[in-house]
Amino acid sequence: MWEALADRVVYGLLAMEAGRAAGALHFFLHETLKIGFLLLVVTHLMGLVQHAFPLERVRAAIADGRFRGFEHLAASSFGAVTPFCSCSSIPLFIGFLQGGIPLGVTFSFLITSPLVNEVALALFLGMFGWKVTLVYAVSGIALGTALGFALGRLGLERWVEAWVWDLAAPAGGGPAPASRLRGRELLRAVSRDAFSIFGKIGPYVVAGVGVGAAVHGYVPTGFFERWLSTTNPFAVPAAVLAAVPLYANAAGVIPIMEPLVDKGVPLGTALAFMMAVVGLSLPEAMILKKVMRPRLLATFFGSVAVSIVALGYGFNAIL
């Protein structure tokens, strides 16, 4: 549908001749329309899901033992469907521990929450299609599950700042009964939030697709194979390291990656890079420093980084 629309504009309305410029413009129009549409759909869906599972209820569900035996998987999956905001990560971290949820299970949630989020999913769907999106989401949830489980075995509780443990249960007992919206009011609120996300990241997406279009139109095929091939063992760790300072620009980065993959960057390396862009956030680390001692923070982020590198190698070997 979007393809046909882009066709009509580029070759019909503007009567451009097939070539590099037309190819780049076509790519830009096609991808911007498609991603814009998907972004609105996914943010609306996630808004509704978020409303159906408020954090207070998620916490109660994990804490009451109904997921016994697979609480890491449950926490990681909830983390995937709950929208992430780095400014909420401390109240969430403390809230989970207050609710009696073990540290490892809390980590499962905390790792997956930024990794699998609505914006990344919409962009992946638009740029790479549903198969790669599914691989990304499933491996993100698996990473949170496994790593939370492993971190939970390490006895890291003493590296959480003491004041966190000292906090008594919330006054009034238990979760606050936050107001619930229904019907049209609910849809209106969800839509307002969705459009606000859309407006905030829209410029990054347009810029990202713009750079992507230039790559698509002007970089020769196979250009990156020389130094970013799967046989270069340093490519994946280098990609993960390079991704750390790019946080908050996931919206601009993912649209550039698809044409890069098209021109010879291995998909596994690209996936590891994008995972690191959304999953390893410096601002989040700075915030979490308030509740985690340096050793815990380093263990947490270090193990996430190492796991993403391992996933990158794995993807390159399989895909």
Added chain:
Amino acid sequence: MKITVLGPGCARCERLEKRARAVVAELGADATLEKIEEYAEIARRGVMSTPALAIDGTVVASGRVPSAGEISEWLQQASARGEG
């Protein structure tokens, strides 16, 4: 009446504070507005996603910026409770 905005100072927290102030002014409500930015205190109130809004100590919304209409309704309910 005491209105509390809980949030570490993110953009949405500021939007909520501004909106709450505007509603108070519009209603001419007898209310004081306080802001809690400290993580420990936010957590102590049982709030897990910010920004959150509490009226007379009861959290009425968290993780979103409610509309002016909602806030105004809550304030009117609270003041009716206060008088009754």
